[in-house]
Amino acid sequence: MHKTRLPSLTEILILTLLLLAIIFVAVHQLGLPIQLAFIGCWFVVMGFGKYLGYHYHHLQKGVIAGVTQGMDAIMILIAVGALIGSWMAGGIVPNIIYLGLSVMDPALFLPAAFIICAITSLATGTSFGTAGTAGIAMMGIGAGFDLPPALVAGAAISGAYVGDKLSPLSDTTVMTASMCQVNLIAHIKSMLYVSVPACIIACIAFLLVGLGFDHDGGTGTAQQVMDAIAVHYTIGWYMLLPALIVIGLLMMRLPSFPVIWLGALLGVLWAMLFEQASLVSAFDSLYNGNFIDTDVEFLQILLNRGGITSMLSVILLVILALGLGGLMESIGVLTAVCNVLQHWATTTGRLGLSTMLSGILGNALGGAAYVSIMTASTITSRNYEQMGIDKRVLSRNVESGGTVTTPMIPWTDGGIFMATTLGVSTLNYLPFLWYHWLVLGIALLYSYAGWYHFAPVEYDAEGTPQPQSAS
Incomplete structure (x- = not known):
């Protein structure tokens, strides 16, 4: 019989250090x-x-x-890449950015980004889908206000994981409750003891940091971005419909992969209807992403992206x-x-x-x-x-x-x-994942x-926990 053994902690430590050394030398030393x-x-x-x-x-x-x-994550990556490309080509993300720049106060943007992404993730149950839609829009709005990208990303990702951790639609929430043999609603209620104070403190922190920036220059940049977007894209409330449809379908607990692909196809349709894209170029945005030819360097970086190839x-x-x-x-x-x-x-x-x-x-x-x-x-x-x-x-x-x-x-x-x-x-x-x-x-x-540990659980003779209520 072939013998195997578990590694010792010393061996694991040596292995870990060796793997980290390989990654460090290959990436940072050799490029x-x-x-x-x-x-x-x-x-x-x-x-x-x-x-x-x-x-x-x-x-x-x-x-x-x-x-x-x-594999679930890989499938979502493919779908989100397609969605980003077609939503850029179809003017959906540019319209969200335009709307955000026109109605948001720069001083209140960071807590607003956190809250918007939190609400989106709670409603949809997906951090990836939230980051690929609302998160990208928040990055564009934040750039328009001249805010540091890392700080905006911290606010957006923090919000995106509120729902991934708390939403009954989230696969990780459902999986955790199942693996731990806990009623789903009881599991969510238990997490609220941690998540509610974390959300409140994170929101206050983002607010205080946002108030500390000088927003005079950012306001002028925001107007320039809005003007440039208006030149290249159709602006109107109906341009937001694909985003609303995707969020609505995800809220109905429909599977993320086909819903995100439906949103991507709506982006293709919007590109043909409202952005004068040809059938070929609109569908090509699913694979190769969006491309606009503009002298505005900011828009080149912000909007020329997406596609499965990315x-x-x-x-x-x-x-x-x-x-x-x-x-x-x-x-x-x-x-x-x-x-x-x-x-x-x-x-x-x-x-x-x-x-x-x-x-x-x-x-x-x-x-x-x-x-x-x-x-x-x-x-x-x-x-x-x-x-x-x-x-x-x-x-x-x-x-x-x-x-x-x-x-x-x-x-x-x-x-x-x-x-x-x-x-x-x-x-x-x-450093800016303050919620995390x-x-x-x-x-x-x-x-x-020893706070919020609830009453001790009773187990039967075989060590199986008795069913818990949602209270």
Whole structure:
């Protein structure tokens, strides 16, 4: 019988440092694409797997399993790329930017961007869809007000993940409740204890920062942008209909992938009806994105974008990152680390911290929120049972360490998508993800202070938790 073993913590540390060194040298020292660095990491992990006694076919299955877990994100990336291209060509995003510049107060824009993206994500349940529509519009409006792109991206992404964490339409919310054996509404109510104060504090912070900018120059820039948009695009309320239709259909809990594609096709129709685009050029915007010939450099950067081709390098990076995560999981790296965390978690504070660390590790090593949710919920679940702590606390901590940290790590599907879609690198927008940092801090505070832990849960003789009400 072929023998395999779990890696030791020392071996995992050496492996992690080696992978980080490969990525750093390839990208920062040699200027090579990060995709090549990840391929190199694949072979290093495969070699380590062989050292632990695993056959190549087992390692290959790990790669395939990892990529399969992220196929939803890959499909959405393709659809969002098409939607961005056709909505630029069809004048939909330019009209949203025009409307925002005309009605928003520059001093109040940052909290408004946070709230608009939060409402959109709560209504639709998708952070990717929110960033690809409302988020891009917020970036354009923020640029018109001369606000730092990283700060605007921080506000938009913070809002986008409010719904991804809280909405009953969100796949991560539903998945977390299911994995933790918690009623969906009870799970959402438990998260409100963390998310409501995080939202309020983040909104106040964005307001105070926004008030601190000198907006005189920004107002003049905004008018120039509006004038330039009016020259190149049709302006009218009916130009917003595709966006309203997409948001409405997502609110009706229809699947994101076909709904986003429907929105992309509406963009094609709008390009032909209102922007005098030919049939070929309108459909070409789905694949190659939008192109306008203008002397206004700002519009060249803002509006000449989108298309499936703009997402191809991102999709490849997501596939490689997910494959690396699958490899790490197949050789027992996640299991070995989380076993240590499980034995270490002997108090409520350590238990909450270990759950969130398991989620962060799932994201860092697995590259996707789905991996982090599965890792955090399964590894520490037994500790909650043994300590008699309500599983609603587990589900709340899983979302805090799993869902929320996904866009904070550059090589996850969320980090790659947000950076590419909004045009700001993960490390640049990371300091401004105030909602995310607050969720982590507040959840950790509750764990160590023992606040909002609810009544102990009763389990039957087989260790199965009794059904919980939504109260």
